[in-house]
Amino acid sequence: MTLGKVFKDKELVFTTKTGKPIFPRHLTIQFNEAIQTAEVPKIRFHDVRHTHATLCLEAGMSLKEVQDRLVHSSIKTTGDVYATVTKNEREIH
Structure with a gap:
């Protein structure tokens, strides 16, 4: 909402900051980074x-x-x- 017309809502669960689909590999990388930051046991997405x-x-x-x-x-x-x-x-x- 803060991006206004820049964000294109395609009703996806995971998107880039502009609403475009995110590549699965990129999602995995971000997920693994979040796990490391949270210092919780590693799991698969x-x-x-x-x-x-x-x-x-x-x-x-x-x-x-x-x-x-x-x-x-x-x-x-x-x-x-x-x-x-x-x-x-x-x-x-």
Whole structure:
């Protein structure tokens, strides 16, 4: 908004400062820099998706809602990958 007409909103999640698509490699570089700055354990960018899904399930979101968020074509994929993780995590803690 501060850039006014310079920013072209294309409804993308990750963009350059002017709204253009960001190259995946550049996003990975920025993500890794943020991890170093925050001094947290290194993870892959894709792991953020897994973390989000797991946290949604642990917070009580239905498997169907998580499937919709992740745009999985089959709820079986969501359940096989994420529901098992949350069940195991609960048993550990």
